[in-house]
Amino acid sequence: MATNTVSETAEGLSLRQSRPRYGEKIIRFILALAAFVSIFTTFGIVISLLIPSIEFFMEVPITDFLFGTVWTPLFKNGEFGVIPLLSGTIVITLIAIAVAIPLGLGASIYLSEYASERVRKVLKPTLEVLAGIPTVVFGFFALEFLTQAILIKIFPEIEVFNALSAGLIMGVMIIPTIASLSEDAMAAVPSGLRDGAYALGSSKRQTAIKVVMPAALSGIVAAFVLGISRAIGETMIVTIAAGLQPQLSFNPLMGMQTMTSYIAAAGSGDLATGSIEYKSIFAVGMLLFLLTFLMNIFSIRLVRRFRQAYQ
Amino acid sequence: MNQPNEITMHLDHALSARGASIPPETSDPVFTLDNVSVYYSDYEAIRNVTLPIGRNEITAFIGPSGCGKSTLLRSFNRMNDLIPGAHLKGTVAYHGTDIYGPNVDPIEVRRKVGMVFQKPNVFPKSIYENVAYGPKVNGTKGNLDDLVEECLTRAALWNEVKDDLKKSAYALSGGQQQRLVIARCIAVKPEVILMDEPCASLDPLATAKIEDLMVELASEYTIIIVTHNMQQAARVSDRTAFFTAELDENEIRHGRLVEFGRTRELFSSPTDPRTEDYISGRFG
Numbered sequence: 001m002a003t004n005t006v007s008e009t010a011e012g013l014s015l016r017q018s019r020p021r022y023g024e025k026i027i028r029f030i031l032a033l034a035a036f037v038s039i040f041t042t043f044g045i046v047i048s049l050l051i052p053s054i055e056f057f058m059e060v061p062i063t064d065f066l067f068g069t070v071w072t073p074l075f076k077n078g079e080f081g082v083i084p085l086l087s088g089t090i091v092i093t094l095i096a097i098a099v100a101i102p103l104g105l106g107a108s109i110y111l112s113e114y115a116s117e118r119v120r121k122v123l124k125p126t127l128e129v130l131a132g133i134p135t136v137v138f139g140f141f142a143l144e145f146l147t148q149a150i151l152i153k154i155f156p157e158i159e160v161f162n163a164l165s166a167g168l169i170m171g172v173m174i175i176p177t178i179a180s181l182s183e184d185a186m187a188a189v190p191s192g193l194r195d196g197a198y199a200l201g202s203s204k205r206q207t208a209i210k211v212v213m214p215a216a217l218s219g220i221v222a223a224f225v226l227g228i229s230r231a232i233g234e235t236m237i238v239t240i241a242a243g244l245q246p247q248l249s250f251n252p253l254m255g256m257q258t259m260t261s262y263i264a265a266a267g268s269g270d271l272a273t274g275s276i277e278y279k280s281i282f283a284v285g286m287l288l289f290l291l292t293f294l295m296n297i298f299s300i301r302l303v304r305r306f307r308q309a310y311q
Numbered sequence: 312m313n314q315p316n317e318i319t320m321h322l323d324h325a326l327s328a329r330g331a332s333i334p335p336e337t338s339d340p341v342f343t344l345d346n347v348s349v350y351y352s353d354y355e356a357i358r359n360v361t362l363p364i365g366r367n368e369i370t371a372f373i374g375p376s377g378c379g380k381s382t383l384l385r386s387f388n389r390m391n392d393l394i395p396g397a398h399l400k401g402t403v404a405y406h407g408t409d410i411y412g413p414n415v416d417p418i419e420v421r422r423k424v425g426m427v428f429q430k431p432n433v434f435p436k437s438i439y440e441n442v443a444y445g446p447k448v449n450g451t452k453g454n455l456d457d458l459v460e461e462c463l464t465r466a467a468l469w470n471e472v473k474d475d476l477k478k479s480a481y482a483l484s485g486g487q488q489q490r491l492v493i494a495r496c497i498a499v500k501p502e503v504i505l506m507d508e509p510c511a512s513l514d515p516l517a518t519a520k521i522e523d524l525m526v527e528l529a530s531e532y533t534i535i536i537v538t539h540n541m542q543q544a545a546r547v548s549d550r551t552a553f554f555t556a557e558l559d560e561n562e563i564r565h566g567r568l569v570e571f572g573r574t575r576e577l578f579s580s581p582t583d584p585r586t587e588d589y590i591s592g593r594f595g
């Protein structure tokens with residue numbers, strides 16, 4: 001057999017490409033272009049953030065920016081300490097996490113381990129619809145309904161714009177992200193592991209918590225990170241419901257400004273291009289970008305490790 | 312034309328040495344199946360099985376693919392309960408108690424009746440944690456080091472892993488993983504171990520180790536094994552149940568028990584021609 005093939009080739013059986021395949025090359029180019037668009041955009045964003053940020057840091061020392069506790073960009077001799085914006089972001093994100101992680105994880109365990117096929121088929125898409133509601137709707141819901149109709153009765157001293165309502169509603173907003181991705185991770189756990197757990201006399205709860213969840217852990221953590229990134233980057237809800245007062249406070253009943261709502265508010269105002277206030281938008285944007293970028297890298301790593309676990 | 316004799320002679324050679332001491336009738340059954348039929352929704356996968364499982368014996372289930380061996384095996388520890396729509400008729404009596412009766416907790420059944428699967432399903436935890444898992448969920452508190460060592464020793468794995476107990480179980484070879492699963496199973500101290508083609512994904516050397524282990528474990532446990540390997544059934548089992556899948560009067564396929572008896576007799580002088588055809592390789 002083998003010698004036969006060799007001799008045929010030697011006798012001139014041509015294995016070279018018989019005609020050029022231009023279509024193939026064009027398709028390949030278009031597909032590559034599609035893949036590179038997002039990379040180019042990311043680079044574009046980084047560069048457009050970087051230049052004004054560098055200009056900003058030539059006027060405001062980076063240590064003043066990172067460690068300063070007063071943010072008054074619109075005052076004469078305004079101060080640019082980003083800590084109040086950072087604390088606002090952190091407080092609201094923590095409230096959102098406190099809502100979204102238990103509920104999202106609970107929903108995902110229910111969907112993947114307890115719900116019947118029929119219930120899951122209805123419930124999962126319904127939950128995912130939540131993710132499709134525009135955030136501006138969530139924002140008004142937080143301000144008009146949650147604060148005015150509920151929170152004010154529980155905490156009479158609450159401010160109209162407050163971190164609590166924004167955080168709670170933001171938590172609700174990211175539940176679908178966390179629930180849906182965690183459910184995917186748990187559904188990907190081989191059923192043999194569940195059988196193994198049940199065969200050792202585990203209850204449903206023990207199987208879900210001691211075998212399925214640890215097996216899906218990196219996928220679940222990646223879902224958390226993605227949900228948290230969304231919370232950090234969320235703008236509309238906080239702008240509407242938490243107000244625009246940059247204050248260094250951990251009292252969730254007070255109004256707060258986050259990095260995103262500062263960017264949105266300042267960016268839509270009439271700041272003179274090239275002014276220091278204008279450049280501060282980019283510095284804050286840069287910080288926000290770096291924070292979410294680091295979180296995403298972290299989650300990609302986790303997801304990769306999660307895939308490796310089952311080869 | 313065919314040479315059933317030559318093949319059965321070959322199996323004869325494999326027949327376990329334990330065979331001689333097995334009484335003709337099961338005298339002290341751990342399980343007694345009476346007219347058991349198992350359904351997936353309204354499909355009857357296996358019909359009217361009546362069968363005793365002797366204490367400290369190895370019972371082999373053999374038969375062509377799809378005849379319901381796994382289905383029947385999973386009814387001994389109520390694993391079929393986990394499949395939506397699966398249900399059972401007849402009685403599966405464990406020491407006289409119908410395990411499908413009222414007031415029976417399937418979790419308690421599974422603690423008494425362990426199971427080893429075809430694909431080694433080690434948990435993504437350390438070797439130690441795999442063995443300790445069962446005792447922990449069953450409420451054993453305190454130090455499990457001795458139990459872990461004992462079970463790994465019983466499963467003939469201790470010497471290979473004693474320095475790597477904290478390593479991930481995924482780092483083990485397939486054969487080692489299967490022995491780890493056996494160690495994990497006996498850590499719960501079951502009375503019966505069900506094995507569904509435990510060597511199907513293993514090489515001959517790893518298979519030989521598991522077979523030795525089964526024979527070794529039979530002094531203490533009652534074992535039921537499903538296998539496609541005639542040699543294996545002949546080598547390790549004391550009794551064999553042969554199943555086939557047949558069309559009934561309504562042209563619907565369902566599994567049936569054809570013949571059950573001492574492995575020695577079933578392989579050397581089967582009473583049913585279908586058994587003879589199957590074990591001599593003319594069928595399935």
Ligand SMILES: Nc1ncnc2c1ncn2[C@@H]1O[C@H](COP(=O)(O)OP(=O)(O)OP(=O)(O)O)[C@@H](O)[C@H]1O
Binds near residue numbers: 351377381382383
């Ligand atoms: N979860 C299930 N739902 C519906 N039908 C099933 C299910 N599992 C098995 N069956 C059907 O029941 C019959 C018996 O299957 P079973 O797996 O018990 O056969 P088996 O003898 O173990 O076969 P094999 O030797 O291939 O493992 C088959 O017809 C199969 O299609």
Ligand SMILES: [Mg+2]
Binds near residue numbers: 380381382507537
């Ligand atoms: Mg099977």
